[in-house]
Structures are given as C-alpha cells and as structure tokens.
Amino acid sequence: MIVKYYKDVPLESDPNGKKAGIRWLLSKKDGAKNFAMRMIEVEPGGSTPLHSHPWEHEVYIVEGESKIKIGDEDKNVKEEHAVFVPSGVKHTFRNIGEKTLRMICVIPLKEE
C-alpha cells in the first residue's frame, strides 16, 4: 500500500521562488497516470514564483495564510480553503502568516 507521511518525502527547493519548496507526494513513480499530488511549502515572508503554464492547479491550503494573486485579483486565504488556478493565468502564493504555508497542489500528469 502506498502511504506517505508528507515529511518523509524530500522537500525540493524552488529556485524561482522565495523560501519556497515542493514535495512530490504522489506521481508517476507511484503508478499515477492522470495527475500528480504535491505539497507546496512556503516559509513566512516567502512566495512561489509569479508564473503561468498551460495547465490548471487545484489547491487545498492545509496550513497557514496566503495572499494569493491570480491574474489581476488578490485575495487573502487561510487554511481549509480550496483554490482553482485556471490554465494560462499568472499566479503566485505569498505567505503572509507566521507558520509555514502548506498547500496540496494537484496538476495533470501529461504536463509533468
């Protein structure tokens, strides 16, 4: 049975982000064919890179507080909220809280 505690999956630093990293929780190596589940982590004051790509994100904030920018919109969002990031729209998640911001982020695998 494939079960993983998130901290047992290596945290890879995102060279384009600021104090941001990613854990690939479930992906092709686990037999996933359609989509990959990652944990994105951002330290206080850090942010994911402002970027866009031709695929969507489905995000669930597990812990922390973020100022999210998607296209021209900004919104402060706390844990236990789901966020949809459409394909082709610039977005960034900034940690505006005092804890590590942790988010489940799912992407289509064909784009991995």
Next chain:
Amino acid sequence: MIVKYYKDVPLESDPNGKKAGIRWLLSKKDGAKNFAMRMIEVEPGGSTPLHSHPWEHEVYIVEGESKIKIGDEDKNVKEEHAVFVPSGVKHTFRNIGEKTLRMICVIPLKEE
C-alpha cells in the same frame, strides 16, 4: 477568483457508505478539465463503501485516523499522510478515531 471554504460546499451523504459524505470542492463547474478535488468526510465508526472502479484515487488525510483497506492490505493511517488507491482495486476507509475523518480525494474528471 475561485476560493471555497470547505464547509461552504454542501456535504452530500453517500448512500452506500456508513456515516460518510462528500463535498465536491472543485469540479467541472469551476472550469476543471482534468480532475476533480473532493473532501470525503466520515464520522467516528463510519466508513466509505468497499468498492472498486477503473480509475485511481489520490488521497490526502487532512484530519482524523483511518483504518484503510486496499486490496488485501490493511493499514492504520493518520492525518498528514498521502495515500494512492490504484484503479480496479477494492478499497474502504474506516474512521477509527474520535474526530471526523476528513480526506482530500482527487479523481480523473473523464470518469466523473
């Protein structure tokens, strides 16, 4: 911007489960093309139906403790763990804790 607090999404009871329900957090209605993100909730003593289907699940346990059965394997799994359920394998999640078991569960949308 599509942002949803999980409790603002209706909890639909699962008639085949025991004290189990589902919230469709992100799906086609939100513009998702490839996969849907749901929150599965199981009350103490309840369980999701033992069933299989020709698509995979990617699960993240947000809160609670579950005895998971996938195929012939059983495992007790707590919050902050990711679980991969392969396509075509019978599985059930039983709540063996005292809190509501809450899990993010992602499925391919073509099978919705």
